[in-house]
Amino acid sequence: xxxxxxxxxxxxxxxxxxxxxxxxxxxxxxxxxxxxxxxxxxxxxxxxxxxxxxxxxxxxxxxxxxxxxxxxxxxxxxxxxxxxxxxxxxxxxxxxxxxxxxxxxxxxxxxxxxxxxxxxxxxxxxxxxxxxxxxxxxxxxxxxxxxxxxxxxxxxxxxxxxxxxxxxxxxxxxxxxxxxxxxxxxxxxxxxxxxxxxxxxxxxxxxxxxxxxxxxxxxxxxxxxxxxxxxxxxxxxxxxxxxxxxxxxxxxxxxxxxxxxxxxxxxxxxxxxxxxxxxxxxxxxxxxxxxxxxxxxxxxxxxxxxxxxxxxxxxxxxxxxxxxxxxxxxxxxxxxxxxxxxxxxxxxxxxxxxxxxxxxxxxxxxxxxxxxxxxxxxxxxxxxxxxxxxxxxxxxxxxxxxxxxxxxxxxxxxxxxxxxxxxxxxxxxxxxxxxxxxxxxxxxxxxxxxxxxxxxxxxxxxxxxxxxxxxxxxxxxxxxxxxxxxxxxxxxxxxxx
Numbered sequence: 381x382x383x384x385x386x387x388x389x390x391x392x393x394x395x396x397x398x399x400x401x402x403x404x405x406x407x408x409x410x411x412x413x414x415x416x417x418x419x420x421x422x423x424x425x426x427x428x429x430x431x432x433x434x435x436x437x438x439x440x441x442x443x444x445x446x447x448x449x450x451x452x453x454x455x456x457x458x459x460x461x462x463x464x465x466x467x468x469x470x471x472x473x474x475x476x477x478x479x480x481x482x483x484x485x486x487x488x489x490x491x492x493x494x495x496x497x498x499x500x501x502x503x504x505x506x507x508x509x510x511x512x513x514x515x516x517x518x519x520x521x522x523x524x525x526x527x528x529x530x531x532x533x534x535x536x537x538x539x540x541x542x543x544x545x546x547x548x549x550x551x552x553x554x555x556x557x558x559x560x561x562x563x564x565x566x567x568x569x570x571x572x573x574x575x576x577x578x579x580x581x582x583x584x585x586x587x588x589x590x591x592x593x594x595x596x597x598x599x600x601x602x603x604x605x606x607x608x609x610x611x612x613x614x615x616x617x618x619x620x621x622x623x624x625x626x627x628x629x630x631x632x633x634x635x636x637x638x639x640x641x642x643x644x645x646x647x648x649x650x651x652x653x654x655x656x657x658x659x660x661x662x663x664x665x666x667x668x669x670x671x672x673x674x675x676x677x678x679x680x681x682x683x684x685x686x687x688x689x690x691x692x693x694x695x696x697x698x699x700x701x702x703x704x705x706x707x708x709x710x711x712x713x714x715x716x717x718x719x720x721x722x723x724x725x726x727x728x729x730x731x732x733x734x735x736x737x738x739x740x741x742x743x744x745x746x747x748x749x750x751x752x753x754x755x756x757x758x759x760x761x762x763x764x765x766x767x768x769x770x771x772x773x774x775x776x777x778x779x780x781x782x783x784x785x786x787x788x789x790x791x792x793x794x795x796x797x798x799x800x801x802x803x804x805x806x807x808x809x810x811x812x813x814x815x816x817x818x819x820x821x822x823x824x825x826x827x828x829x830x831x832x833x834x835x836x837x838x839x840x841x842x843x844x845x846x847x848x849x850x851x852x853x854x855x856x857x858x859x860x861x862x863x864x865x866x867x868x869x870x871x872x873x874x875x876x877x
Contacts, residue, residue, distance in 0.1 A: 408530025441493025446771025465491025534770025692747025719870025
């Protein structure tokens with residue numbers, strides 16, 4: 381039977397937004413403080429792994445904890461996730477070296493991987509399809525606000541309190557979120573003892589972690605390490621598929637992932653993640669290195685994307701019950717190649733306003749696409765599969781970002797080496813000098829021309845990925861919004877008193 385009227389949903393939603401803000405602001409606030417952290421801890425060659433380690437374990441943990449929330453309920457899993465994230469935050473602030481910081485960021489990533497899919501699943505449990513769109517708009521605004529506040533907060537905290545506090549600031553936010561879930565989120569979960577596929581979870585974690593490591597090392601041109609990690613991925617992935625076929629209750633239901641709404645929406649989400657990472661990684665390089673603009677102007681061309689994303693998500697949330705989920709998804713996917721075309725048209729004398737317009741259009745597209753994708757997936761399944769389905773979408777986006785960074789980074793490397801640019805070989809050291817001392821180094825004109833042509837090839841790759849995203853979006857079937865909150869499996873019901 382349906383759950384009794386939900387009277388405390390706003391309080392649960394407040395806890396969800398607090399937990400999401402804690403995860404969302406982490407990336408931007410750490411990025412701002414990293415130069416000072418690196419100067420204190422040393423080992424500058426490990427700089428990128430401070431970010432990669434967090435994303436690695438976050439991506440690997442997402443699917444595992446999504447499944448656990450289907451087995452044991454959302455509340456215990458999200459509380460465990462918050463506890464792990466806060467423990468990692470405390471340890472990060474106490475780090476004494478770059479390797480120790482990377483280790484503690486791995487712990488933080490596990491907590492983030494537990495929190496993000498489960499809090500989105502909680503929203504799917506408590507709100508029917510039409511209301512959920514509005515709530516997803518609120519959550520999208522959290523990401524927008526955190527992206528704007530993060531750099532400023534990171535700078536102020538680092539300057540006045542010291543870099544450890546960029547991690548310790550998570551403690552009051554996380555404790556407040558945990559208190560909200562503990563007090564107001566009430567679940568009725570089946571007393572039947574669930575079967576946990578521990579072997580499958582372990583193999584999946586190893587497979588995803590090794591894949592992410594391989595992609596990261598390829599991007600850093602560490603071929604030996606990348607090959608070793610790639611070999612480990614192949615072996616662990618094969619063993620994982622074997623295990624899932626024989627497990628009584630597999631950690632990953634391959635049939636669930638193969639359902640048309642989930643498979644197509646996730647595939648489009650993965651490609652959209654690749655396109656966005658191409659924009660955020662290479663557009664600032666073009667604006668500074670080729671258009672010879674300041675870092676402030678380069679940052680502005682990305683800021684408009686960050687602002688456009690939550691605006692479009694909010695608009696989509698208020699209209700997709702009239703326009704339709706599939707149509708909203710397709711509109712978002714169609715905006716990606718339109719925005720990406722602006723980057724293809726960039727030239728050495730182009731105004732950075734063109735780049736900003738393209739970035740804004742891509743942000744609008746991602747707002748429409750991301751919010752409709754999560755609702756399509758959640759409304760394609762029941763309560764007992766919603767955690768796994770939600771996690772699959774987040775996993776796809778994270779994997780797309782990592783895959784895009786590796787693939788598009790490879791395109792840029794090949795182009796700079798002269799295989800695509802036609803200007804002769806240029807290495808990253810020359811590009812670094814160009815970005816550090818614009819207009820002053822001997823031969824800047826030649827390096828700038830080579831960089832411009834190489835990035836032009838990369839932007840064509842981003843455009844191609846955006847077009848493929850649209851093609852996959854057209855394959856997504858129509859999904860009806862669930863008419864009432866709390867359609868649960870008979871054995872599991874969620875109700876907030």
